[in-house]
Amino acid sequence: MVTTNRHTSATGEASHQVLSATAATVHWGYFSRSLKPVLSVKSGDFVTIETLTHHAYDDHARMIEGDPGAESVFHWTKDAKSVDRRGAGPMDASVHGRGAGEGFGVHICTGPVLVRDAEPGDVLEVRILDVKPRGCRNPAFEGRAFGSNAAAWWGFHYNDLLTEPKPREVITIYELDTTGGRNWARAVYNYRWVPQTDPFGVVHRIIDYPGVPVDHALVQENHSILKGLRIPVRPHFGVIALAPKETEIVNSIPPNYVGGNIDNWRIGKGAVMYYPVAVPGGLFSVGDPHASQGDSELCGTAIECSLTGTFQLVLHKRDRLARTPLADLGYPLLETSDEWVVHGFSFANYLAELGDTAQSEIFAKSSIDLAMRDAFRKMRHFLMTTKGLSEDEAISLMSVAVDFGVTQVVDANWGIHAILKKAIFPGDPG
């Protein structure tokens, strides 16, 4: 962790607050610089934040039933929907016929949390101190937690299937142990998506709107799948975001320079993230909890599983950043116990680079070729700025010792990450 200031000691004892996920504390599918904060913290404070997966309605009995927070957020009858805006689209639900917000953006995000004194140009350090799966509150499944993997229309595989019916969307429900007895997940069953009619009467032929209730009387559950397989558990948050400054309402899907939907499974317990602050107060939100994900998130989702995280938020003021690892930081940076990781995207700041139509354009320009270029430039920047190497040194080191991997190929603004091992710099306290 980077120690450039001592805000905690300068402003009194750190507090520890808890932020539950309810209809009143979440925003669904978008970020906005104009959202009213649901909590305010000072640098050095701790906060425990509940997050809910937007895929919980894929199995209501296992992921919603009996859970007051989840029931509050997912409540939807023919007369009322708890969270009306879902996504960054028009609030007039008739424009595209899917519902309010039109589903341009999918993630349930808890927050935003205002960080006092945070100003554009500062860096917010987010220390992830703990991550726990949210145990099922339905007595029928006590001691267990569940997640959903959707192989969906936005997946990399979708137009490239071998077997019939083509195309198709498939939901796989996975189970985790919450007693600590095992560190792997197992598949419970899967089903193919069939058209679902939401409580307002809109038919969803594909998974086109977040949180549509799935009627299990209509689907065929297959319980003999992935028999005996053990999925390594890697609990992490797909989305940790500050609010971007460029646009009023920003789709939660494409990651950007202030973070968002990075979908790197390394952003779990023990990890530290650094983000440039773009708007006053930063406006920190967390969502898209994942139990497990592979590098690439190939089919469109991870094991989407509600989690609770404990964070410490540390503000680094812009006038104290020179000659620290955070100097000139214009992108989300990950630190683990062993590694520094930079995140490249097809477009580093698509909102600024692609102009007025950025939020639709970005979906047409997904490319890991472009993301590789961005990851190269960011790692070079890190090595030259933070580690003080010449460009010749940085480029040789990258080729012989930095590992580039595919973060995701499903979030419009596709990602490549670059991993630098700290052990390369043995004399460096960093």
Place this chain on the structure above:
Amino acid sequence: MVTTNRHTSATGEASHQVLSATAATVHWGYFSRSLKPVLSVKSGDFVTIETLTHHAYDDHARMIEGDPGAESVFHWTKDAKSVDRRGAGPMDASVHGRGAGEGFGVHICTGPVLVRDAEPGDVLEVRILDVKPRGCRNPAFEGRAFGSNAAAWWGFHYNDLLTEPKPREVITIYELDTTGGRNWARAVYNYRWVPQTDPFGVVHRIIDYPGVPVDHALVQENHSILKGLRIPVRPHFGVIALAPKETEIVNSIPPNYVGGNIDNWRIGKGAVMYYPVAVPGGLFSVGDPHASQGDSELCGTAIECSLTGTFQLVLHKRDRLARTPLADLGYPLLETSDEWVVHGFSFANYLAELGDTAQSEIFAKSSIDLAMRDAFRKMRHFLMTTKGLSEDEAISLMSVAVDFGVTQVVDANWGIHAILKKAIFPGDPG
């Protein structure tokens, strides 16, 4: 390791032969189905093979001087060159003005080794039992080994430099310890390439021909670089190849369905590779030895360092492959103690897919977007064929537990690999 047959016991005791690298036992920059084998083995035999880096002349004193094998291969005076053909280009050295073979292909490969009874459709298993750096034979550098990293014109960074002069090529010499005292490499010095005149009088303004002698009186050595940095050592072979069947002389740079220049640092000691046999006898060659490389090999090369490997070659006959992990294997497959790894390329078999001009076309179509597609399809094939999963199971598993990484972005036919952990299948002896 896969046990589908018992060729060793069926045909007598396994032998262990040694194949030294000399001008008579190497081919430089190309593969060919017509090369005369330099050694013949039967299934189950062991062979220790010396390999030489084609970058040794970047520092003659440290990587060639006093080493009879290297001196034999690199010998080049105004009157004679030990290895005349270097690459897959025309033998008339005047066509492009660079020299015989014209440098279309760069790697010094030791071999080929003929595997008796190997026929198209069989699979050759290559067990890498040991890998050792080739100690310097110059008494001035006893107990040490050296390698060269070239940030060259074919690197991903080359047209995207920040600092002057632009563009430029930079050689960095690294040192390894051969006494076992440390498992990391350190940089010794670097220099920028300046035009070099080869012994035949051809001027090389860029690194356009393999093995051009570098006159150190012409370059500026900088010895204060990468001070104190420890590069993790990952000795491996960039090139392990069988001969392709499609074309007579094949450039060694683009990897393909029978292996070749895959450049995955995991192909080191303890690894097992499986290749489809394309021509009678297989024609197995090894080269492009690397001391360390990061995923992506960003600047064009690794720490290019002569190595000696010990291999066991096991032939799996095509009629014994059904219901084994090798069933229907049409691509190079890596097995480590913990993982299965498939290799995707921009074009899985560019020689067949791109037609008569494949060997030039492939350089214009480099893309990790395409390689990601191929890696997805190969991992799906592996999971469905070898592991017996349905397509729905395979796709979900890939998204939640398979890691895709960037193998290389510098070998024309760019690479993405996909890593599957064996521990996911706890009941599987595979």
